[in-house]
Amino acid sequence: MKDIKIKVKDLSLYYGEKKALNEITMDIPANKVTALIGPSGCGKSTFLRCINRMNDLIPKVSITGEMLVEDIDIYDKNVDVVNIRKKIGMVFQKSNPFPKSIYENIAYGPRINGINDKTQLDEIVEKSLRQAAIWDELKDRLDDSALGLSGGQQQRLCIGRTLAVSPDIILMDEPASALDPISTSKIEELIHELKEQYTIIIVTHNMQQAARTSDHTAFFYMGNLIEMGKTNSIFTKPLQKQTEDYITGRFG
Amino acid sequence: MGTHFEIELANLKNIIKKIGKLAEGQVSEAVKILLQEPEAVEGKVIKKTEDKIDKLDVKIDGICQSIFALKQPVASDLRFIMSAMQISNEIERIGDLSISIVKKSKSIKEKHDLIEKFDIADIARLVESITAKTNECFIAQDGNATGEILVLNRDIKNNCEDAIHEIINEMKVNSKAVVSGTNLVIVLKHLERISEHCTNIAEYVYFTVNAKIIKHDKLDDILPGK
Numbered sequence: 304m305k306d307i308k309i310k311v312k313d314l315s316l317y318y319g320e321k322k323a324l325n326e327i328t329m330d331i332p333a334n335k336v337t338a339l340i341g342p343s344g345c346g347k348s349t350f351l352r353c354i355n356r357m358n359d360l361i362p363k364v365s366i367t368g369e370m371l372v373e374d375i376d377i378y379d380k381n382v383d384v385v386n387i388r389k390k391i392g393m394v395f396q397k398s399n400p401f402p403k404s405i406y407e408n409i410a411y412g413p414r415i416n417g418i419n420d421k422t423q424l425d426e427i428v429e430k431s432l433r434q435a436a437i438w439d440e441l442k443d444r445l446d447d448s449a450l451g452l453s454g455g456q457q458q459r460l461c462i463g464r465t466l467a468v469s470p471d472i473i474l475m476d477e478p479a480s481a482l483d484p485i486s487t488s489k490i491e492e493l494i495h496e497l498k499e500q501y502t503i504i505i506v507t508h509n510m511q512q513a514a515r516t517s518d519h520t521a522f523f524y525m526g527n528l529i530e531m532g533k534t535n536s537i538f539t540k541p542l543q544k545q546t547e548d549y550i551t552g553r554f555g
Numbered sequence: 556m557g558t559h560f561e562i563e564l565a566n567l568k569n570i571i572k573k574i575g576k577l578a579e580g581q582v583s584e585a586v587k588i589l590l591q592e593p594e595a596v597e598g599k600v601i602k603k604t605e606d607k608i609d610k611l612d613v614k615i616d617g618i619c620q621s622i623f624a625l626k627q628p629v630a631s632d633l634r635f636i637m638s639a640m641q642i643s644n645e646i647e648r649i650g651d652l653s654i655s656i657v658k659k660s661k662s663i664k665e666k667h668d669l670i671e672k673f674d675i676a677d678i679a680r681l682v683e684s685i686t687a688k689t690n691e692c693f694i695a696q697d698g699n700a701t702g703e704i705l706v707l708n709r710d711i712k713n714n715c716e717d718a719i720h721e722i723i724n725e726m727k728v729n730s731k732a733v734v735s736g737t738n739l740v741i742v743l744k745h746l747e748r749i750s751e752h753c754t755n756i757a758e759y760v761y762f763t764v765n766a767k768i769i770k771h772d773k774l775d776d777i778l779p780g781k
Contacts, residue, residue, distance in 0.1 A: 510627075510629070511627055514629070538629045538630065538633075539629070539630060539633060539634075539766065540630065540634075540766035541630055547630050547631060550629050550630055551628070551629060551630050551631065551632050552560065553561075
């Protein structure tokens, strides 16, 4: 189906013997924000990292089942993992700009992809920073070090850096958990604007953030997907008691 | 986890229980005065209770506002708080209507004869009963009791309509009955409204328990087994 971007079928992940994800099956819709919620250790970040094969980097990890991104199984042997990560960008909890200028942070990805034309790079930098809602703040200091920016600015720069390589999907692992409320609201507003062009999957511990930013919410517990549905339904009338207990803070 | 919040919710529920019981008492007193029963309390006591109801109504609004602002309730908690605000408002209206019944009752002459003639006592007892059942329904958060309350409301409504029809007919042929008859019609309308408010409360309880809004549904769709 065209409006399903990612189709997950019976996906299980093992750290050695330990099963961290248990036969996850879900459809992630295109151009929507999907929030993954659940207590620490429930598997939500592990699941997020499966989507761009970040878990490949961890020793002793094995994965069964399918992860179809636009009908292509990204765990197929013939799939180029670099290409996958180009299509699927990621933003982390802690902003991690390169120790380079603001301009170079954005231009880095496109350059690696073979774009060296200065005019073209200038355009990409401006477009990416505009999309990341930070162009007006940074346009006069593009040559300054990215490390001199505030935490909130650094995080939006990192989102801009992700956008510079034109991904289809953006994964966000607690992108605002280290930010103050103003920066958090800027990131949330940005997520809202970006979903028109990108499919966004966000892991958050902040229940209100999941409620505010996402269209769909998936609740994970102990490696299982307990419930997935429209965010409005999950936060007003969840079907599963475990979901109700978790979102109302009565867990355990 | 959630214990502090659960205590807050329990406290809110207790206050609603309290305001509900006060309103139930007001309805009973209004019925006693209407039916000229000897043990009716003085008007002062009714006024004092009314003040208590008003204060609790405002208090409930304040508590709900704080919970919305500070706790951001979701799911069943959200439904409970939403309902709490509405229920408090409905109860306050029941209190007001009881006062109106007391006032109107005093201006009905030959009350005894009229009440007997038009079976007003039966209707008044049913309204007392629906008020008590509604309180029980809220206290037990019993969504299943909603159907019974809705049926009772339908009966009260029908009985009121019949009685009003008869009173109007009486007034047509007996001009001396017009003043008292009109007042009695107003009293019946107040009783009917009390029953409606009870129904609304029962519907909010249903919403809290079942996450389904039924306030504009047909009775047949709501009753169990349908």
